[in-house]
Amino acid sequence: MARTNFKKHIVCIGAGYVGGPTMAMIAARCPEYAVIVVDINPERIAAWQTDCLPIYEPGLLELVRESLGRNLFFSTDINANIHKADIIFVSVNTPTKTYGEGAGKAADLQYWEKTARTILQVSDSNKIIIEKSTLPVRTAHAMERILNANEKGLHFEVLSNPEFLAEGSAVADLEKPDRVLIGSRETESGLKARAEIVDIYAHWVAPERILTSNLWSAELSKLVANAFLAQRISSINSISALCEKTEASVREVALAIGTDSRIGSKFLNASVGFGGSCFKKDILNLVYICEHYGLHEVARYWESVVMMNDYQQQRFVTNMIKVMFNTVADKRIVLLGFAFKANTSDTRESPSIFVARKLLGEHARLVISDPQALDNARIDLQDCTQRIEFSEDPYAAAHKAHAIAIMTEWDIYRDLDYERIFNHMEKPAFIFDGRNILDHEKLFNIGFNVFSIGKPPLKHF
Ligand code: NAD
Numbered sequence: 001m002a003r004t005n006f007k008k009h010i011v012c013i014g015a016g017y018v019g020g021p022t023m024a025m026i027a028a029r030c031p032e033y034a035v036i037v038v039d040i041n042p043e044r045i046a047a048w049q050t051d052c053l054p055i056y057e058p059g060l061l062e063l064v065r066e067s068l069g070r071n072l073f074f075s076t077d078i079n080a081n082i083h084k085a086d087i088i089f090v091s092v093n094t095p096t097k098t099y100g101e102g103a104g105k106a107a108d109l110q111y112w113e114k115t116a117r118t119i120l121q122v123s124d125s126n127k128i129i130i131e132k133s134t135l136p137v138r139t140a141h142a143m144e145r146i147l148n149a150n151e152k153g154l155h156f157e158v159l160s161n162p163e164f165l166a167e168g169s170a171v172a173d174l175e176k177p178d179r180v181l182i183g184s185r186e187t188e189s190g191l192k193a194r195a196e197i198v199d200i201y202a203h204w205v206a207p208e209r210i211l212t213s214n215l216w217s218a219e220l221s222k223l224v225a226n227a228f229l230a231q232r233i234s235s236i237n238s239i240s241a242l243c244e245k246t247e248a249s250v251r252e253v254a255l256a257i258g259t260d261s262r263i264g265s266k267f268l269n270a271s272v273g274f275g276g277s278c279f280k281k282d283i284l285n286l287v288y289i290c291e292h293y294g295l296h297e298v299a300r301y302w303e304s305v306v307m308m309n310d311y312q313q314q315r316f317v318t319n320m321i322k323v324m325f326n327t328v329a330d331k332r333i334v335l336l337g338f339a340f341k342a343n344t345s346d347t348r349e350s351p352s353i354f355v356a357r358k359l360l361g362e363h364a365r366l367v368i369s370d371p372q373a374l375d376n377a378r379i380d381l382q383d384c385t386q387r388i389e390f391s392e393d394p395y396a397a398a399h400k401a402h403a404i405a406i407m408t409e410w411d412i413y414r415d416l417d418y419e420r421i422f423n424h425m426e427k428p429a430f431i432f433d434g435r436n437i438l439d440h441e442k443l444f445n446i447g448f449n450v451f452s453i454g455k456p457p458l459k460h461f
């Protein structure tokens, strides 16, 4: 380390989609703090220190470079760094549990609990512990119990500072957050720790955007924010099905309702369904918590948001098969996009996975194209790659194809030369716009049979 007289040592456990970008931003804005990101995965730690970061995120490489080696460090030496930390952010993964009690809904807290035990084991000074991961409400209580049951006379102040960044816009979201939320105990030591964390963010976030609350409100607000966002997508997607039957256009409906300032225009793009590592897991986590408290009606209400999303993915692919004369066996079908949204290499819970598997089950031949996510796509579909081709070039992918499905709203897919693509496709040529990003009339005039979300189809037969 070039410098040793840092004001404080901030350590983040977990160098993933949240830990990496958030710590890079803190390091860039707070040069007087040493920021060290640790992880059990040595490849990830190594990659953060190269020009080939472990995740794709616009602007991230420049942000990391600003502080790397100055006051931003990546390390696999978890114990030594925890030992000298003043403030520890815990940003490990909290996926849905796949085994035992609560399987399929509850959050799997094993990674989170392991970090608590490591902190306890290697510490010999008081520390502030911050939940950055998304956790069930009242998790901080369990963390406090584990940590403060020590015989070393140490005090660990547990805070909740959930992260609201979205992938693909992580750097911009961190730079100008709608709000930063910091929850703590309302005791003397809790309020003192809260002030220390407020002070970090106050380096670049306006005071009115830094919200403080009690611990439980902060933990619960994170789950509720994701549930409300996902609910909007499921709501508009449910209406998209009705639009297709009634000659209404879901785009026009979204505009008409979104201009009501009480509703607002964001998050009303009907789609093949929401993906990503958090919406589904966090809603199911909320459902599980409601069930735990005996609030069955509340649980069913939120569960329906996930069910609507499953339905939307299912009906998209079922419709593809139906309109292609009820068989896709041996047909060449191109999926344009595999990431769960544009500007990310992340494919976790991407609707493309479900659609690809369903088409493969019908014996289609798939060509998968994506500008950033092909490595992850290969891993997601590793058990069934015999009938899949991977190609970064959408034109090569579409050569002699029977159908194209737009799965991710990458900008490059808006402006492809669809006339050229059409000329090299099998006829009748089908296009399924799962993101409603194309000019459907124009495609129809070129000769395509066009199927979009929430608008009646444009067919030549
Ligand atoms: P991730 O899987 O990308 O990263 C988690 C990292 O933690 C991994 O690199 C893993 O190796 C590491 N890890 C696990 N156990 C560890 C241990 N004991 N010691 C050290 N490292 C350990 O996950 P993510 O997408 O960054 O999400 C992290 C948390 O943040 C989750 O709770 C998620 O719900 C939440 N979150 C994610 C996003 C997002 O956009 N991905 C946004 C907001 C909140």
Ligand code: UGA
Residues within 6 Å of the ligand: 134, 163, 164, 165, 166, 167, 168, 226, 229, 233, 266, 267, 268, 269, 270, 271, 272, 273, 274, 275, 276, 277, 278, 279, 340, 341, 342
């Ligand atoms: C989401 C939230 O937006 C973040 O605030 C939150 O921090 C994060 O989850 C998390 O907790 O992990 P993210 O999943 O990265 O972020 O991406 P979003 O932009 O929310 O998109 C999620 C999915 O919804 C994508 O598949 C996207 O294509 C889809 N979507 C989004 C739609 O189908 N329609 C829309 O109008 C908006």
